[in-house]
Amino acid sequence: MGMNTEELLAPSPAKKKAVHSTADLACxxxxxxxxxxxxxxxGTVTRITSGDELFWITDDLSGTRRLLDVTEFDITRL
Structure with a gap:
């Protein structure tokens, strides 16, 4: 997965909690x-799929919906 450095965000200074499964998330x-x-x-979680580790967010940077996989990213809840 090649990411353009212009797309990177500064980490949030807020206290974070690791997410290991979609069971750890709520809309x-x-x-x-x-x-x-x-x-x-x-971004903000808008939908969680059942039966797999996928969920949708509304991305704060672009304002678009993004599908994320808990198994492919390090997810933290702010």
Whole structure:
């Protein structure tokens, strides 16, 4: 996954809680998603799929919906 450095976000200074499964999430949670130590997404959870580790957020940076996989990113709840 090649990320453009312009898409990286500064980590939030807020207290964070690691998310290991979609069972740790609820709609309305504010999360950060990091890849290889760099925060690439921050947003509000809008939908959680059942039966897998996928969930949707509204990305704060772009305002668009993004599908994230708990198994591919380091997810933290803010």
């Amino acid at each position: 309305g949670d504010l999360i950060e998603a990091a890849y290889r130590g760099a925060v690439i997404r921050r």
